[in-house]
Amino acid sequence: MAIDVLLIGSGGREHALAWKIAQSPELGTLYAAPGNPGIATVATLVELDPADHAGVVDFAKAKGIGLVVVGPEGPLVAGLADPLRAAGIPVFGPSAGASRLEGSKGFTKDLCTLKDIPTAAYGRFGEAEAAKDYLRQRGAPIVVKADGLAAGKGVTVAMTLDEALGAVEACFAGETALGSEVVIEDYLEGPEASLFCLCDGQEALVFGTAEDHKRAHDGDEGPNTGGMGAYSPAVALTPELVETAMARIVRPTLEGMREAGTPFAGILYAGLMITREGPKLIEYNVRFGDPECQTLMLRLKSDLLPILLAVAKGDLSGLAPEWRDEAAVCVVVAAEGYPGAYRRGTEIRHLPADEAGAVVFHAGTRREGERLLADGGRVLGVTALGADVAAAVASAYRLVGAVDWPESFFRSDIGHRAIGAAAS
DSSP: OOEEEEEEEOSHHHHHHHHHHTTOTTEEEEEEEEOOTTGGGTSEEOOOOTTOHHHHHHHHHHHTOSEEEEOSHHHHHTTTHHHHHHTTOOEESOOTTTTHHHHOHHHHHHHHHHHTOOBOOEEEESSHHHHHHHHHHHOSSEEEEESSOOTTOSEEEESSHHHHHHHHHHHHSSTTOOOSOEEEEEOOOSOEEEEEEEEESSOEEEEEEEEEOOEEEGGGEEEEOSOSEEEESOTTOOHHHHHHHIIIIIHHHHHHHHHTTOOOEEEEEEEEEEETTEEEEEEEESSOOTTHHHHHHHHBOSOHHHHHHHHHTTOOTTOOOOBOSSEEEEEEEEETTTTSSOOSOOEEOBOOOOBTTEEEEESSEEEETTEEEEOSSEEEEEEEEESSHHHHHHHHHHHHTTOBOTTEEOOSOTTHHHHHHHHO
């Protein structure tokens, strides 16, 4: 029997999920709310506000939806999955209680302490002066994080004490305040990598690795962003390191969440630093990464829909996802000025057509008649497969070069660490 699916979200991650779900022979109708012009090529867009939980539940009931896939972190932290589950509707995405792993960095750090999970030493502060005193004691480099969701922009890796003090002030002061609490962490050194795990509340199954590029500009310079590109698999995560991370980080986390009465079911995304002492947890996300998801979806050989359903129904037994041998690379094309002030509504005059093993995912676009307009900071995710990272990079940048959008910018060095490692 065909399964009707409702996908929540409108970004590049959701376009990648929609693109992959749409290939399933088990799919009936794919709906997306609110979606974007790219998602509209493979799904029926519906006018639903994800913040209107009752409206989402009513729609799912009326349409006989067999699975709701919640893409972004905002609706998950706000608890959208809870009323859906209460109504008996299978949902891919954790409960509000389990989503605290992303919604509160302080909660996650305290869980790490409780379960002896390797992570950076830290302090939690509810007011600026105490945080500044701690900074003066610890010195720099040091990391300052707003406790709540900040769309990838609430983290400052401060190389000087003055920069760290300024980051604390920005978290607490003025209209741009990012929250009522900050977490201050010791600076960790080593390559970063992302580990993705499917979780059913009890067990975890590795579901790919990737490396994101957070800084806005080439050479890992400039401010942190939501991600300017990614490649998969991550060269820094060997099979041995993956198993170490599962044993010391992921499985103790699932145990701790069960003990807290909020078992985690969904995709758990562990941001890791590979230090001399082994993998350490930087942070958790409770959804697919963006742009990491784009690379994972191109590399996944298996049908995604039964995998999402198995997680939603709380039973991973028998799942064995198959992956392509190729590497995948995603290059984000962003609006000039991002992650600071940028213009909306500039015209994207031309996009290259998708090819076998190469897709232009929409992340922040909208239609105005026949015109395609930029409607966000990160606007496109140009993603390609290749025999190795260097080949995937070449394919992705060839397509980037065919994008006609003068008011854009992108990094020209996505995948540089993997290419450098392969050459050494």
